[in-house]
Amino acid sequence: MPSETQDAFRAPVGTHDILPPESGRWAALVAAFARRAANYGYGLVITPIFEHREVFARVGDSTDVVRKEMYDFEDKGGRAIALRPEGTAPVVRAYVQHRPPSPWKVWYAAPNFRYERPQKGRYRQHFQVGVEALGVDDPDIDVEVIALAHGFYTGLGLRRFRLLVNSMGDAGSRPRYRDALQSFLRPHAERLGPEFAQRVEDNPLRVLDSKNPEVQALVADAPKLVDYLGDESRDHFERVQAGLTALGIAFEVEPRMVRGFDYYTRTVFEFQSDALDGAQNAIGGGGRYDTFAEEMGGPPTPGIGFGLGVERILIACDAEGVFATGDVALGATLDAFIVDMLGDGSSVALLEELRAAGVAADRAYGGKSVKAQWKAADRSGARFAVILGREEAAADSVGLKDLGSGEQHTVPRAEIVPRLADTRNAPRQEGTTR
RNA sequence: GUGGCCGUAGCUCAGGUGGUUAGAGUGCCAGGUCGUGGCCCUGGAGGUCGGGGGUUCAAGUCCCCUCGGUCACCCCA
Numbered sequence: 001m002p003s004e005t006q007d008a009f010r011a012p013v014g015t016h017d018i019l020p021p022e023s024g025r026w027a028a029l030v031a032a033f034a035r036r037a038a039n040y041g042y043g044l045v046i047t048p049i050f051e052h053r054e055v056f057a058r059v060g061d062s063t064d065v066v067r068k069e070m071y072d073f074e075d076k077g078g079r080a081i082a083l084r085p086e087g088t089a090p091v092v093r094a095y096v097q098h099r100p101p102s103p104w105k106v107w108y109a110a111p112n113f114r115y116e117r118p119q120k121g122r123y124r125q126h127f128q129v130g131v132e133a134l135g136v137d138d139p140d141i142d143v144e145v146i147a148l149a150h151g152f153y154t155g156l157g158l159r160r161f162r163l164l165v166n167s168m169g170d171a172g173s174r175p176r177y178r179d180a181l182q183s184f185l186r187p188h189a190e191r192l193g194p195e196f197a198q199r200v201e202d203n204p205l206r207v208l209d210s211k212n213p214e215v216q217a218l219v220a221d222a223p224k225l226v227d228y229l230g231d232e233s234r235d236h237f238e239r240v241q242a243g244l245t246a247l248g249i250a251f252e253v254e255p256r257m258v259r260g261f262d263y264y265t266r267t268v269f270e271f272q273s274d275a276l277d278g279a280q281n282a283i284g285g286g287g288r289y290d291t292f293a294e295e296m297g298g299p300p301t302p303g304i305g306f307g308l309g310v311e312r313i314l315i316a317c318d319a320e321g322v323f324a325t326g327d328v329a330l331g332a333t334l335d336a337f338i339v340d341m342l343g344d345g346s347s348v349a350l351l352e353e354l355r356a357a358g359v360a361a362d363r364a365y366g367g368k369s370v371k372a373q374w375k376a377a378d379r380s381g382a383r384f385a386v387i388l389g390r391e392e393a394a395a396d397s398v399g400l401k402d403l404g405s406g407e408q409h410t411v412p413r414a415e416i417v418p419r420l421a422d423t424r425n426a427p428r429q430e431g432t433t434r
Numbered sequence: 435g436u437g438g439c440c441g442u443a444g445c446u447c448a449g450g451u452g453g454u455u456a457g458a459g460u461g462c463c464a465g466g467u468c469g470u471g472g473c474c475c476u477g478g479a480g481g482u483c484g485g486g487g488g489u490u491c492a493a494g495u496c497c498c499c500u501c502g503g504u505c506a507c508c509c510c511a
Contacts, residue, residue: 013502064509068435086511112511117435119505126511195508211507260510270511282511309511341469369464374471389469403471 014116014124021325026127028328029310030109033129033152037107040148042131045106047090053080055093058295060262062203069114083113086261087307088289091132096298102135112307121280121312130286132305134293139236142267142288142304143243149271149284149306150249156313157322160274161283164254165244167237168205168264169229171291177228178204184222192218208256224255233266240267263289267304275319276312283316284308335424337382337403338363339373341389350386350398350416357421361386377403384423386416 011017018026034044053072060066071083084090087108095104109129116122131148133141146163153161169177181204189197192215199207208219229237244251251269259268268287276283286306293301317323336359340347347363354361364376377385387399387408398416401408411419 010502069509114510116509117507118503122510128511130511206509279506279508280510284511307511312511339470370469371465371467371471372463374469376471378471385471387470391469399470401470406471408470 012124014118016123016125025314025323025325025328026310029156029313029323030129032155033109033308034107036148036152036155037131040105040131040144042105042107042133045091045094045108045132047084047094047108047110049111050081050083051090051093053082055089055296056082056085058263058292059086059089060203060260062206063260063262065114065260069116071113071115084110085112085114087112087128087130088132088261088263088286088292088303088305091305092134092289092292092298092303093296095132095134095301095303096293096296099298102301103141104134105131106133107131119280121276121309121315123311127310128307129310130305130307132303134301134303136304137290137302139239139243139267142236142240143247145286145304145306146240146244146269147247147249149286149308152308153271153283153313156317158273158275158313158316158320160320161316162272162274163244163249163251163269164257164272165240165251165267165269166254166257167226167229167233167266168258168268168287169225170233170265173228173230173233174265177223177225180223180228181205181207185218188218203262205258206260208258219256226253226255236266259285259287263292263295265290269306271308273312273316273319275316277319280312282309283312333360334362334380334382335359336361336384336386336420337377337380338386338388339370339377340364341370341387342393343367346393347388350388353417354386354420357417359417359420359424361420384420386420 037044053070056070057066065085070085073081075081087110091106091108107130109127111125111127113125115124118124131145133145146165150163168174182200185200185204185207189200192212196207196212196215205225207215208222210216210219226234226237241251241253254270257268257270258264259270264287266288268285270285271283272281273283274281284306286304288302288304290302291300292303293299314323336354338347338351338361340363351361351363362380362382364373368376374385382403385399385401385403387401389399392398392410395410396413397410398413399408400411400416400419
């Protein structure tokens, strides 16, 4: 237990504060995703950060996310509640509850919570951006969704990542495959230990992506999902692959990729960064869930979506040297900084005028020395300093200094606001600093 | 949940084999230049050495516990 003074007043294990200027990079990333999603015809959906526990139970009783990583609790009304561990279930729940017209194409940006031991790229609260498209069975939408994510990564500047795809089969083929796999694995259960044996019984598909070399060697000879696909699933998968190829999106079929949620059917995919050295190299993933809505009591409705992990994407960006904080941070750039040598209160009114005109402006507080004000102006990164000085004031003017070039003019007080507003609206003429 | 490594100013780190008032760089504040920033010089503030217990004449240094960080397993974004 954290003792009150030492540990209580800090972010809980596995969580982080994101401060300026880094927070500006987050804002820029989410803004880029929002633009892209809107461009593809997706609207924003905002769902609660917690749901009735049953909503997430549908993610899979045999998955770690549900079995041991849920932040669940009873609220004061005795309801079983859980913090959202993943993005798809709440969106499907919202779809079932509101029955919007199909196709329903939505995007989200939201934190997820999983009670895990943290390490690099794995946190108890992590942020995902994602999309869900419900009501469309057409493989074209699988391709569209994957292309959206793929283009988002490349738009950030990422290059060193791979797209892995697989098909999980459907309600007809999956049980047949499951049985075949179980029969294949069971004879080895004793040799590979109780954990393995348990998994073979609970969820044999997830044995496939084990990192244990012994298990991997075994799995290499195991029956493959693709060989058990029904005609429809096989055709769907082939059309998805053809669609990706037609768009020039490189991918690898990874027949042993199963992913961690039970609701997936047919198309599943994952983006892995080669720039991340750790074990946490999945920067995004998703798939089709054609029976999920029905399992939640809604009409049979196919769906597909993905979630992309913001923390991991930013780690990958750092590793590839792209989308750096200084280059992209939103909201950190000031147009003007006031250096006040009068101290008569006129700076307050001028600041309000500037801001009302859309000029981002700031000042130093607390009657700082002139020198300190100049240093603050410099640090602020503002393009201009506006000088309230005695000489200028005598002529009903202010000083305007370009902090980049050092050039300084005297400007009539009445003109300073429109002038800065103009400069802002017609910013930096390339190559013509003077 | 299991295991390895790590924890000294806001930040990055020095502090052989225990030994007086715990240091540097950077950042912050002030001054040199009470109207001109970035460079330079001077000064200042800032630490219960993560926390607790133990060994010892003496612990930042050794031992135990605990909290936190990090990495791996597991799992995933």
